[in-house]
Amino acid sequence: MRARIAVVGLAAAAGAVSAGAAAPLALDSLFGYAKGRIAATAVESGEAGVRHPHPQKQAAGKTTPPTSTHRTEVGGVAMTQSEEHYPLAHSWGGILPFAMLGAMLGAYLGSRVYDGVARLLSHWDKMDSGDRLTSVIGVFAGLVMSFPLISMFTTLPLERAWIPWLVLILTVGCITVSLYMMQSISEFFPWKRGRGPMKRSGVKLLDTNVIIDGRIYDVARNGFVEGRMYVPQFVLEELQHIADHHDPLRRQRGRRGLDVLRHMQADFQLEVGTQDRLAPDIGDSVDSRLVRLARAIGADLVTNDHNLNRVAGLQEVKVLNLNDLALALRPNVLPQETLNLTLIREGNQPGQGIGYLDDGTMVVIENGRSHIGETLDIEVTQVIQTERGKMIFGEILDEESPENGGQRRRPNGPKK
Incomplete structure (x- = not known):
């Protein structure tokens, strides 16, 4: 925080000094331009002679703007030129507004530069040696x-003031293009292939199914998902395609x-589509591209597929499956425990009824x-564990059982 304040303060001071130093010249230029236009x-309107029939005479009691005299010689003849200045150009009344504006602009630019450098250093720290x-x-x-x-460009007939800016723009542009190209083909470099376990960045990469499911929002809102979440642009395009589908059910899922x-x-x-270049489209499926992108940025893939x-x-690639999380959070039910359920429908076998726990079991x-x-x-x-979850079998308490000689059953376990 102190470093940020120092950088912003220095930038504001530099902006104020620069703008204050340029204020007299700017005011004189604006004053001369405005006077010339008038x-x-x-x-052009033919009123110059009417308004000032004797321009060399000044009305009594009126002051004239300060002037500066320049003596030059043209063809051996001495000539004197008089240049008028804006009255407040060299006073605090004219310099202070420019200095304040320069300070605000300098503080803003300093803050932006500090944030950019901080993000760059943070990204550099997270990169491995190959990157x-x-x-x-x-x-x-x-x-x-x-x-x-x-x-090539410096040989063109340009003013000297434009040359440093031209050099800066060309240099930054070439470096940007080169970095983009190198990152796009980095997976073919020998130091990027077979480098062992992938370094995790903590980014959570969301796929289409988990977004449509919607539970990821509740999980993240309750603090169970840490780090930055990332949605690729091609996943967003797939969602838009589903939202525009002619099937009402699919369209509703896409809009959700x-x-x-x-x-x-x-x-x-939530970041969207900023790192898709690391997994370019080569005609494969969305799932394959998701896996390639997760490997490229070291992200954890969040899905329920x-x-x-x-x-x-x-x-x-580390996968966070919301279905596995839901199964892990379901309460354990043991044989001989008692449940209070509402029977909803018939079962597949004769005489069976079906009910559901609060978690959907x-x-x-x-x-x-x-x-x-x-x-x-x-x-x-009986409790049976399957890949999709648990199936629980039970009997009605206080029901006459043929095995007990027509007597009613009694609860043997604790109620839940």
């Missing part, structure tokens, strides 16, 4: 590229995904078909 307008070597080579190649262009992105961009640090999860895992109740629509106490008899 005189030209008066001459740093690629960047250094890119800068050097850009400087080499700029030399012929600078030599766009709404989720809008809320996330307003509430979190089971197939994408497996493909990314094979390519050493399906519970199959034996002999529950005749109790559909009722809320009953269910005793858990």
Whole structure:
């Protein structure tokens, strides 16, 4: 914070001094230009002689603007030129507004430069040795590229004041183009291939399915997702394509995904499409490009697509699957525990009824078909774990059981 204040303060002081020093010349130039325009307008309208029949005579009691006299010789004849100055050009009344404007402009530019340098240093610290070597080579190649262009343009008949700006623009432009090209082909460099485990950057790369699902917003809002989140431009284009689909259901899903992105961009640090160049479009699928981009920037892939999860895992990309998170957060249910459920529909087998826990887990109740629509106490008899979640089987408590000789069952486990 102190460094930022110091940089902004120095930039503001430099801007104030520069603007204050340039104020007299600027005011004199504006004053001369305005006076010349007024005189030209008066001459064109034929009013110059009427307004000033005796321009050399001044009215009594009136002061004239300060003037400076320049004596020159033209063809051996001495000539005197008089140049008028703006009355406030060399006073605090004229210099102070320019100095204040220069200070504000300098403070703004200093703040922007400080932020840019801070981001550049932060990005440099997160880069591995291969990326740093690629960047250094890119800068050097850009400087080499700029030399012929600078030599060619400096031979043009230009004013000397424009030459430094021309050199700066050409140099920065060549370095930028060179860095972009080097980053685009960096995966083919020997120091980028087979370099071992990928260095993670902490960026969370979101795919289309997890955005449409919408749960990522609630997870991030509750603080379970750390770091910067990134949405590629091609994922956004896929969402727009789904939102414009002729199928009403797909169109609704796409629009919901766009709404989720809008809320996330307003509430979190969400970046869109700034690093897609690291995974250029080569005609492959969106999922393949997502995996390549995650490897290129060291991001964690956030998805709920089971197939994408497996493909990314094979390519050493860390995957955060929201479905796995939801399964991990479901409460454990053990046999002989008691659940209070409402039977909603029939089961696949004769006599079965189906109910659901609050988290969506399906519970199959034996002999529950005749109790559909009722809320009953269910005793858990079996729990089966599958790839998609748990399936729970149970029986109705206080139900007459043939195995007990027609007696009613009693709860054997704690109620939940």
